[in-house]
Amino acid sequence: MPLAAPIIDEARRIRALFDATGAVGVSADVLQPAETLLDLYGEDIRARAYVTHDPLKGEMMLRPDFTVPVVQMHMESRAEPARYTYSGKVFRKQEEDPSRPNEYIQVGYEVFDGQAPVEADAEVFAKVSEALDGLHLRAATGDIGLLLAAVRGLNTLESRKAALLRHVWRPRRFRALLERFGGRSPVPPTRAALLAASDPLAAAGPEIGLRSMADVAARIAALKEDAAAPAISGEEIAHIDAILTLRNTAPNALGILRDIAVDLPAISDAVARMEERLEAMARLGVSVETLEFEGNYGRTSMEYYDGFVFGFYAAARPDLPAVATGGRYDALTRVLGQGRAVPAVGAVIRPDLVVQLRRQA
Amino acid sequence: MTIKLGVPSKGRLMDKTFEWFGARGLTLAKDGAEREYAGRVDGIEGLELVLLSAGEIPRELAAGRIHLGVTGSDLVNEKLSNISATVQELAPMGFGGADLIIAVPQCWVDVDTLDDLDAAAAAFRKAHGFRLRIATKYHRLVRDFLKANGVADYQLVDSQGATEGTVKNETAEAIADITSTGETLRANGLKILADGLVHASQATLYKSRVADWSGEDRATMAEIEARLKL
Numbered sequence: 001m002p003l004a005a006p007i008i009d010e011a012r013r014i015r016a017l018f019d020a021t022g023a024v025g026v027s028a029d030v031l032q033p034a035e036t037l038l039d040l041y042g043e044d045i046r047a048r049a050y051v052t053h054d055p056l057k058g059e060m061m062l063r064p065d066f067t068v069p070v071v072q073m074h075m076e077s078r079a080e081p082a083r084y085t086y087s088g089k090v091f092r093k094q095e096e097d098p099s100r101p102n103e104y105i106q107v108g109y110e111v112f113d114g115q116a117p118v119e120a121d122a123e124v125f126a127k128v129s130e131a132l133d134g135l136h137l138r139a140a141t142g143d144i145g146l147l148l149a150a151v152r153g154l155n156t157l158e159s160r161k162a163a164l165l166r167h168v169w170r171p172r173r174f175r176a177l178l179e180r181f182g183g184r185s186p187v188p189p190t191r192a193a194l195l196a197a198s199d200p201l202a203a204a205g206p207e208i209g210l211r212s213m214a215d216v217a218a219r220i221a222a223l224k225e226d227a228a229a230p231a232i233s234g235e236e237i238a239h240i241d242a243i244l245t246l247r248n249t250a251p252n253a254l255g256i257l258r259d260i261a262v263d264l265p266a267i268s269d270a271v272a273r274m275e276e277r278l279e280a281m282a283r284l285g286v287s288v289e290t291l292e293f294e295g296n297y298g299r300t301s302m303e304y305y306d307g308f309v310f311g312f313y314a315a316a317r318p319d320l321p322a323v324a325t326g327g328r329y330d331a332l333t334r335v336l337g338q339g340r341a342v343p344a345v346g347a348v349i350r351p352d353l354v355v356q357l358r359r360q361a
Numbered sequence: 362m363t364i365k366l367g368v369p370s371k372g373r374l375m376d377k378t379f380e381w382f383g384a385r386g387l388t389l390a391k392d393g394a395e396r397e398y399a400g401r402v403d404g405i406e407g408l409e410l411v412l413l414s415a416g417e418i419p420r421e422l423a424a425g426r427i428h429l430g431v432t433g434s435d436l437v438n439e440k441l442s443n444i445s446a447t448v449q450e451l452a453p454m455g456f457g458g459a460d461l462i463i464a465v466p467q468c469w470v471d472v473d474t475l476d477d478l479d480a481a482a483a484a485f486r487k488a489h490g491f492r493l494r495i496a497t498k499y500h501r502l503v504r505d506f507l508k509a510n511g512v513a514d515y516q517l518v519d520s521q522g523a524t525e526g527t528v529k530n531e532t533a534e535a536i537a538d539i540t541s542t543g544e545t546l547r548a549n550g551l552k553i554l555a556d557g558l559v560h561a562s563q564a565t566l567y568k569s570r571v572a573d574w575s576g577e578d579r580a581t582m583a584e585i586e587a588r589l590k591l
Contacts, residue, residue: 042492043516044508046500095442166483166513173479173511180476190473190555204468208550209528211469211485211493219471219484 007105010351011087014107014131018085021127023109026084028069030091034059037068040304040335050091062091066108067304067329067346068336074112074344075337081113081120100321101352110346112333117343118273121308121328122280128312128324128347129286135357137312137323141250142297144168145307145328146257146270150240153266156181156232159222171299178240183231194220195227239264246295250278253293277308304332308345314357323357324349362575363409364582367421367430370398370412374564377456378431385589405588407581416440418567423447425572428582435461435539435562439499449568451591457564461499463557464546465535466528473555475510478535482514485534496520496533499559503537506559525549 019025031054037045038059049064063069066086074082087107094100109127111120129139151164160181167174179185194200200220207213242260246253254275261268278288298309307328314320326347334341368389369375379389388403389410400410411427418432419440431454441447465472465481472481482493493515497503500517507515518533525545527533537559540546546553566589574582585591 038516039492042513043504046517047504047508098443098446163480163483167511170511170513172509176476176511188474188476188555191477194470194473200470204470206550207468208466209468209534210489210531211466211481211534213468215481215485215488216469216471219481222484223471 004355006355007352010355011105011107014349014351014354015085015087017131018107018109018127021083021085021109021123023083023085026070026073026086027088028063028066028073028086030063030089031060032063032069033057034061036072036336037061037064040068040332047095048092050093064092065090065348066106067110067332070108070110070346071329071333071336071344074110074342075333075340080342081111081115083112084108084110104350104352106348107351108346108348110344112342112344114343117307117328117345118276119280120343120345121277122284122286124326124345124347125281125308125310126284126286128310128326128349131349132312132324132354135323135354135361136315138292138315139310139312140292140294140297141308141310142294143270143274143308144298144305145273146243146267146295147240147299148306149267149270150243150264153264154232154236156236157226157229159226160229160232169299171296178232178237181232182234182237187227191223195224235263243267243295246293248293250288250291250293253295254278298327304329306331310347314353317357317360320353320356321350323353362573362578363407364429364578364585365409365411365427365572366402367411367413367418367427367432368400369415369418369431374415374431374433374457375412377564378454381454381456382589387585387588405581405584407577408585419448422567422569423571425569428569428572428574428578429585430567430569431564432567433457433459433562434565435459435499435502435560437565437567438560439502447570449570451566451568452589454564454566457562459539459541459562461502461537461539461559461562462553463495463503463535463537463559464525464540464551464553467547467550467552469552475507475512475554475556478554478557479512479514482512486514492516493535494518494533495535495537496524496527497537498524499537499539502560510556525551 034051050062052060054060070084087105089103090106091103094102109124111124113120147168151161154161163177164174167177239260246256257271261271282288298305305327307330309327311322312324313322324347328345330341330343333344368378382389386404390401392399392401398412400412402408402410413421415432416436418430419437421427422430423441437448472478485493495515496518498521503517520527524536524538526549527536529549543553
């Protein structure tokens with residue numbers, strides 16, 4: 001699809017708003033090394049990003065977003081606090097809906113600030129909200145940090161917490177694990193037989209492949225430890241469910257979360273952060289009284305948001321993707337920074353959708 | 362105009378397809394010598410036989426260059442996007458059955474389900490520094506299946522043949538491949554996961570939704586549908 005002039009104009013307008021904050025304008029190569037993206041997102045990214053092959057550099061991907069290259073750039077420069085903005089095309093395969101574009105512009109704003117993370121969350125949300133003013137969009141918000149804190153606070157084996165944390169972004173597998181650790185789903189018969197065997201490795205036969213018998217033995221030991229540990233209590237699972245099914249205005253959600261935190265003190269810090277964030281957002285003119293909050297929001301998007309998450313949607317056009325999305329991705333900076341993390345929050349706006357919605361209005 | 366019917370150009374799949382149509386009063390036959398790829402249809406006007414490689418039939422259906430096609434449902438599901446908009450499944454034909462399954466080494470006594478595979482993949486990545494490799498040529502089917510089942514920390518490596526040998530050769534830790542009896546898997550020290558059935562494939566008659574269906578062709582198609590009792 002050729003870039004229509006109104007979309008380019010709209011991208012410039014949004015970009016100027018971000019530039020006005022003093023953000024540094026950055027760009028990124030269209031061709032990104034596939035390995036970094038595959039390591040971060042796993043094989044699923046191949047269903048969304050175009051993969052090509054370079055004779056010298058190997059597998060490359062047409063950039064599916066700017067976040068990864070911007071984070072890499074920041075981790076090298078190490079200047080902080082830092083604000084970045086960019087505007088350019090991203091490329092996404094559309095396997096289901098041929099009407100959705102394969103390439104479109106994203107205008108983005110990313111803030112790296114470890115000193116005042118809550119203010120940074122509020123700033124990014126408010127900037128995006130300002131850029132989309134007049135479009136009458138519905139804003140959805142959530143906070144993955146609450147769920148992460150609740151899981152970390154469970155009174156159970158570290159290995160179980162690690163398994164749950166790994167699948168926070170895969171709701172179905174997360175649920176299955178929770179049911180199993182809670183003793184609510186039956187143990188598969190082969191698992192029971194394995195655990196009952198006096199020498200489970202006896203029937204293993206010849207060892208083939210790189211996964212060694214030591215790897216197998218280690219997993220059996222982990223399974224035995226797991227089988228011996230008490231189930232996660234129904235009460236604790238009910239707390240997790242209460243967070244996941246929460247859907248209310250932000251102030252009401254905050255009240256409910258405070259109540260949950262009485263029984264589940266592990267989420268107290270995350271709840272306090274949410275309260276500070278709402279205060280910071282109110283100071284920037286966001287009407288937090290009517291803001292929607294969903295405990296489950298942001299869990300099926302790309303696997304890097306681990307704190308505040310938000311999206312702006314056209315209420316009258318549920319068929320359209322989000323006009324803007326954003327969130328906090330501290331963990332991503334830890335992975336890309338090889339252990340050195342920088343708190344970071346950012347968002348992208350799609351000017352093509354802004355133009356489309358304005359035309360309709 | 363004529364309706365073009367794409368049929369696999371050789372082997373058991375071709376013979377079985379000819380038998381299936383023959384039993385329903387439509388005689389398909391290869392023209393001339395054994396090695397020629399021209400065919401004819403007796404018993405109906407306006408239907409033309411096109412002999413093609415089974416692997417090319419999905420693409421030809423999606424491009425609308427053939428109206429009808431016989432091929433494995435695994436190939437259609439692997440090769441076509443947005444399937445419901447491009448082809449319509451008319452009839453499973455009851456032969457050419459094969460299952461696309463996930464198999465792991467028999468020595469992995471701790472792995473019997475996808476849940477186990479996921480846990481093993483997480484531990485493998487931590488221990489070995491790279492994601493557990495699954496060798497296959499069915500990238501899309503396997504990826505969609507593993508995603509739907511919430512398996513992470515794996516990677517697909519392409520294997521266009523002798524896939525069962527990749528584990529022994531240490532180019533993969535597990536495989537996803539087509540099997541009809543499981544004999545080759547066992548001979549190569551592999552076992553099928555209890556819930557590792559990705560797709561149960563069989564020869565299937567498909568109709569292209571994007572081919573040109575003129576008035577005359579529609580009448581012919583109605584006649585074909587009556588004969589085939591679709």
